[in-house]
Amino acid sequence: MAEAELVVEVSGPVATVVIHNPPRRNAMTPAMWRQLPPLLDEVEADPSVRALVLTGAGDTFCAGADLTDLDELLAAGDGSIAVAAEERLARFAKPTIAAVRGACVGGGCQLAVACDLRIAADDARFGVPPARLGLVYPAPTTRRLARLVGPSAAKHLLFTAELIDAERALRIGLADEVLPGERLAARVAEITATIAQRSPLSVAAAKEIVDDRAAPSRIAWWHRKVADTGEAREGITAVRERRAPGFAWTPPTA
Known part of the structure; x- marks a missing residue:
């Protein structure tokens, strides 16, 4: 297994995509952003798959995007590979669930918000950091966040760049369920099994x-x-x- 990659596991009617970059707390590299759309194309075309779960390796969902190539990021604007990957995830034809542990920040939050549901462990932390970095959050991403949590909560996240805990995420609609970490996998399996029966x-x-x-x-x-x-x-x-x-x-x- 490569150090930084997206790993797909299919078990019965459920495909799980694991964000795997442990040394960088599962930060999304440019190669990983580019890998996501064709990977989703392949999973979507599999008639046996009824639902998709997106999660992170270990105890972290995704700590953000790899910003090493800043010039490329600034030049791309809303045409970035991250936005393209997010939009493909949002258009995925089957139900998508983000299973969130630990940090879900920046690019990680971008991906989680593009999913249909977000089930979080009680140690999850969510944040949108562009204001701390001097960046402009992409317009499609900003609008998707505002539709999900409402304009005021979206502005709080965007203006302050503060991390919020899982309980607050639940209150504003950023998380759909919050439960102890040891129960997260079982609950996600229960939800996907139910969807597969519908x-x-x-x-x-x-x-x-x-x-x-x-x-x-x-x-x-x-x-x-x-x-x-x-x-x-x-x-x-x-x-x-x-x-x-x-x-x-x-x-x-x-």
Whole structure:
């Protein structure tokens, strides 16, 4: 295993992407930012995968982005490789969960916010440090953060660059659940197992609509798919017969 890389593990219907750069507290290097979009393409195309978990190696999620090539970062602006990776993660067609331990700062927070859900250990710490570094946080990243936590909480994070603890993150909506560290893996496994049992069609449609990526024609397409695939008929029949549903629809691959 390379010292700094993204590692993919697939177990049943769940793919786990591990941010692995322990000497730098799992900081994202330029190579890792570039690795993420094609990696997500590959995982998304796997019909056996129903959910994706993003986490960090050891006891840290991700302490930020590697800023060694500052000139490249400043020249890129909103066109940076980090923003491209974040946007690809946000567009991932299947549910994504960030399992957060320890530091979730800068680029790490950027990735966590791009996930659908954030489940945090009680030792998690979240922060957005550009104001401490004299940088401008990318506009797509800033807007995504503000939609998630609200304008006031986003401004507090952006203006102060302070780290906040897991309980505060829970209060402002940056974390969805907080629990003792020893229970984090089991809870994430429970959530992903539940999602894997649900209708992939329902889940995919819900994600697009909640993220405001579904035009009226696309919403009409989803409703036609419900009728065409028989997913609703199978789900309702399974409830009546008190059995697990056999949802067969799989999302089309690009």
